[in-house]
Amino acid sequence: MRLKSDAMQWGSLAKAFHWTIVLLLLAQGTLGLVMVELPKRPGVIPYFTFHKSLGLTILLLALLRLGWRLFDRRPEEPASMPRGQVLAARIGHALLYGLLFAVPLSGWLFDSATALRPLYWWGLVQMPSLTGGAEPGLKEIAKEAHEWLFWALVLVAAGHAAAALVHHFFNRDDVLRRMLPGRRDSIARTP
Template identity: 40%
Template sequence: MLRNTSTGYGRVAIAFHWTMAILIIGMLAFGLYMTTLPPTDPATFQLFQLHKSIGFIVLTLAILRLVWRLLNPSPKLPEGMHPLEKLAAHLGHIGLYALIFAMPITGWFMVSASPWGIPTVLFNIQPIPHLPVPEALGTKEQAEAFFKLLHEYGAYLLIALVVVHVAAAMKHHFIARDDTLKRMVSTKPARSES
């Protein structure tokens, strides 16, 4: 099994990171774009279906990644970092994980609450059941509006966290000149096979 050590990430962790980075940034742009299109156009409907399908792939990858991470703890942050910087990094990572789960889950609740009852069919192949929506949220319209708001503001928060995350990676690479970014690109600095 290939896995990370105390100084580097393994191939699986690197593959999860970049696959999910592409999917999530793509989904943020995709979501913002598709909501500007005429809602009754059949082409828009297909895009919404695709958005939902890719969202379920992200949710599946997020679960697998979290399990992988719990079994293979991440390497330590660089020694030279101030304790407050380390705390900010940990909080940022927790926030990213939370939103990576929250986006597909709020999207799933949103379509489950919709009074239109539009089915979700994964890539037009596998039907996905609707989630039970708590009655405390009011009518279907109210529940849908609630989850839509969470999905929309969750997206803005996720965009902000991704920007900070990328800026921090750049700071490590170009200003602190440590291995933080390099070790998420290659296993070479701390490769271990066991």
């Protein structure tokens, strides 16, 4: 198992970060959308608490992933890829990284500005308040931002996933295959 990425494919750590974060985001987004529809009773608090801890976990994974990415390299784009497409992919990836931070941070900001209860990560680590107390004005802005940034992430991720499928089924290159789990020695240098 190769931990680091090389010119031809992603290393196992980059793949693990990518797919773990995708799965957690799917669960987290679904939970977020469902929990806000539940009747406001004390019984719903555990869903919110779970959502906050999972969201902070995604934030931590995004940090670790970016840290590793600064140390790791990325594989080369297929030589046949037009420059415009390479640039679009780079911008898309940068946006995805930005949203991976912005979505949980806006949730955390909303939680801090609401200041209902202390924020714990999985009941273990008390997280600092980002506002130092209740901020009613900021609370509304952060709540809207959390929702809109989430939909922005859904949109950019959908475009990104569609691009990966176009690479695979239309361009027939290795861009998707080299991000899939498992070792693929058979990958030939893409045209």
